[in-house]
Amino acid sequence: MKKIIQTIVFAAFIGLTSAVASNGKEVGKTHSFQSAMYLNKEGKLMINVQKEASVPVIIRIRDRENNVMHQHYLSDKATSCGVKLDISNLEDGNYKVEIISKSEKNVQNIELSTPEVVTSRTLSFEG
Secondary structure, eight states, rough: OOOOOOOEEEESSSSSOOOOOOOOOOOOOOOOOEEEEEEEEEEEEEEEEEEEETEEEEEEEEOOOOOOOEEEOOOOOOSSSEEOOOOTOOOSSSEEEEEOOSSSSSEEEEEEEOOOOOOOOOOOOOO
């Protein structure tokens, strides 16, 4: 039986730290959240967020047409969150992972692709 496993290829840096709302870096600026994103052994997309207690955060995955494919709210009372997303139902293509607070927005582009399945045959001789 052929089993197709979807893999994710990050277009840029896998670990997300701080926010990348602007092109320039501000010296001495404190960030309202820190985040990291990776693919676990089961093929699930893991997004971890640590934040200040008073700041709500939204995690969104958007497709190429900017449609929201997944959305997760982290309340202002929580200080950390680990979101495990099953991405096997998403089609191959380009997506954006957005992590948003009131003062910051971190966007990471990802590409989801299914590797080609290689079928091998054996040849045996009798006689």
